[in-house]
Each structure stands twice: as C-alpha cells, then as structure tokens.
Amino acid sequence: MNKKIVINNYEYDVMIAGAGQPVWLFMHGFMGSMAEYQNVQPKGTRIYLNLLGFGPNAQVVKPAQRFRWREQVNDLNALLNQLDIQKVNLVGYSMGARLALAYATVFPKRITKLILEGGTAGLATQRLRQQRIIADAKKAAKVVTVGMHQFITEWEQLPLFNSQRLLPIAKQKFMHDQRVNQYAENVSNSLYFFGTGAMPSFWGQLSLLQVPVTLITGMNDRKFTRINQRMSQQLPQVTWHQIPHAGHNVHFEQTVTVTNILNNLVVD
Template sequence: DFPITQPVTFDTVAAGLRQLIEQLNLAPVTLVGYSMGGRIALYTAIQFPERIASLVLEGANPGLADEEDQQARAALDDQRAAQLRTEGIDTFVDKWYAMDLFRTLHTNPERLNAMKSCRKKNDPSWAAKIISELSPGRQPPLWDQLDSLTTPSLLLAGALDTNYTALMSRMGQSIPHATVEIVPDAGHNIHVEQPEIFTQMLANFLQCK
C-alpha cells in the first residue's frame, strides 16, 4: 500500500510500473496511456526503455517547456485539488466534465453520465492528491528527450481536439519511430467516442510493430 502522506512524483510512479513489470516477469511490454496516463507512460518509456517494447499515447502532453507556464498550471491544479476537497467529488466531477476539453462528450448524455458516475466513485483524497502532484506543471518536460525513444510509438489525437492534434503531430516529428493518427469525429476521449476505430488502430499497430 502506498501511504497518502508520501509524495507522488513521476519518478515514483514510473519506478512502480517498472517494479510491477519485473514482479510479473513480463517481457518488454506495450504501454498504452490516455491523457495523464499517457504522460506517465511516456515518462516511463524514457526512463526505462529496456522494459518497453512499444508505446501508445492518446492525447498526451510531453510537458510544459516554459517555467512560467509550469508555475501557472501547477497553481491551477492546486486550486482544483482544493476545490475537490472542499466541494466534494460529485460537484467536482460535474465541473470537470463541463470543461471545453470534454465538450464532445456532451453529444451523448447517457454515455457522459455513465462516465461521471464512475469517476464519482473515486477516493476524493487520492484524486485531489494526484491532480495536484501529477499536474502537467510538475511534470519534467520531455520535449528534448523525445528523439531518444527507439520504441515503435503510436500517437493518437481526436480531430476535434485541436490542441492535442497539434501536440501529437509535433511529437511525431521528434520521436524516430512514431506513427501519428488523427481520429475523425472524436475529441479528447477517442477510446470512448470512437471505440471501434481506437481498438482497430491499436490492433493494427500491435500486429505490425
């Protein structure tokens, strides 16, 4: 068990993933990560390349290069974490999915409500901790290390998620063995909005790598 009083950093999470891979006696694995999970997967692949056979990133950010941007984002996520602690997880999740980043999810209210219901079951103390301590503002920027990735990499962005479409395309220019796929009629949650396309792209990538 990981005590909630212990700081969570990208180093501790990446080391935990590596330990899990070793304990399960797995061969080099394919890491698939979405959003924050994609940031963690990317960091782990750079730190422990010998454990990673290939990488799939969906709507992931390599980090903020500008120090002022880092500080501003860290402060924003600290504020969000404080709101979660004071307002409760139900109110927080409703506000979270009202952000423009998730606007395309609102075309299917039934699906969105199911997602929100699932998120509201999370432990609010841990959710607040993760939002703050694994903020993009506290993530070591990885732009300068992308060219060191030698693993085959699939980079996915939804065509309606314009910020991440640009980010993933830019990443694809730096990662030597990267394939960038822009998924039509999808926003930030490709695996939710276009699950069949997402699954087929993932299967094709794993067969060809």
C-alpha cells in the same frame, strides 16, 4: 482474471484478459479507471490497471508524495516484474499517456511499442510549469472543499469533453459515475504532485526515444492536435492517427477504431 498486486504497501487492482503475444498494458486518464479501457480488446494478453489512487476501491495514498511521477514509474516497473513481463506494448490515455512517456524515458528497453492517446510531452518552460502548478493547486483545494459531485459537475463542462456530451446517455452516465466515485483526497493529491505542471518537460528527450511510438488524437480535440503535431515532428519512429468524430478520449468515443489501430501494430 482479477488480481491485487502490492507495490510499496499500495494494493494495485489489475485485470488480465486474453492470452499470448503481444502483451498490452492499458493506463487510464485522470479520474478514470481500468473499466473505461476494457472494451478495447486487441489480440494478445491485455492488462488493465487502476493507476495509483484511482478506481472504485482505491485506498488513500500515503504519503501523498507517492503520486510524484518518478515513484509511479518505479511502481509500474515493479508491477511488470511481479507479473514476470519483460517487454510490453504500453498504452496510455491523457494522464496515463504522461506516465507512459515518463516510463519510456526511464525504462525504454522494456517497451516494444508505445501508444500515447491524447498525450503531451509536458510544458516546455519553467514559467508555464509554475503557472500550471498554481492552477492545479487551486483545483486540488477545491476538490476537498466542495466535494466530488460539484467538482465533477464543473469538470465535465470543460471544452475538452464537449464531444462526450453527444454520446448515448448510458455512456455519459458510465463516465460520470466513474469520475464522481473517486476519493477526493487522492484526486486532490494527484493534482498537486502528478499534474502536468509537477512533471518535467520531456520535449528534449523525444528525439532520443528509440521506441516505436503511435500517437492518437481526436480531430475535435484542437489543443492536443496541436501538441501531437509538434510531438510527431520530433519523435524518430512515429505514426500519428487523427480520428474523426472524437474529442480527447478517443478510445471511449471510437472504441472499434482504436482497437483496429492497435491490432494493426501487431506483426503476425
């Protein structure tokens, strides 16, 4: 079932599949959409969401400051309220994982389980955050200057996505089309206002998070393996899965494995 849910004058695209408990909410990464998660189908009710400003039919987000993390957290909470969902298993990948962790720090009682794939607790120092803000601002300006096609061509050469170049051509094309069909203004403003540098550091809050957390990383993703190793040492209730033959986007490269991990979290 496809639904459109209006939150603060923005129309979110939502797809609901399955039935019963538990309830899962899936949040994609930067320049992604709900479509990349729809083959991940654990038992229960599954909610796939196009995040603010992303997806093939996304409207231009006005004002651009709506991309700030606190506003997106509040939107997410309002969306759960409209769907009459009290508690949820929250699954986020990369940018979606950053939003999921932020949501968990503000509304921990609404989360049954938190699943972070290729996630981070942010940059620990103001100096690192400022450096990242400058770098993201350059990328944001480039998006609108050169256009999505050239920006994506360069983006897909990042070492983070090396393993995706080993996937079947059809899957590579799906991911490329998903990225290139985003609206440049939204991509740019997301980088400005919701990039890693624009978010606070949540490292100091990890030890206080009283929510069961599952971390998922690909073994070929060395950067996020290091980050998640540190996160796993600070979270009080944590399980960390390191998946072979996968890079940053584990659920896209190893869909069955991730689905099995989620099903194993469900207590009959």
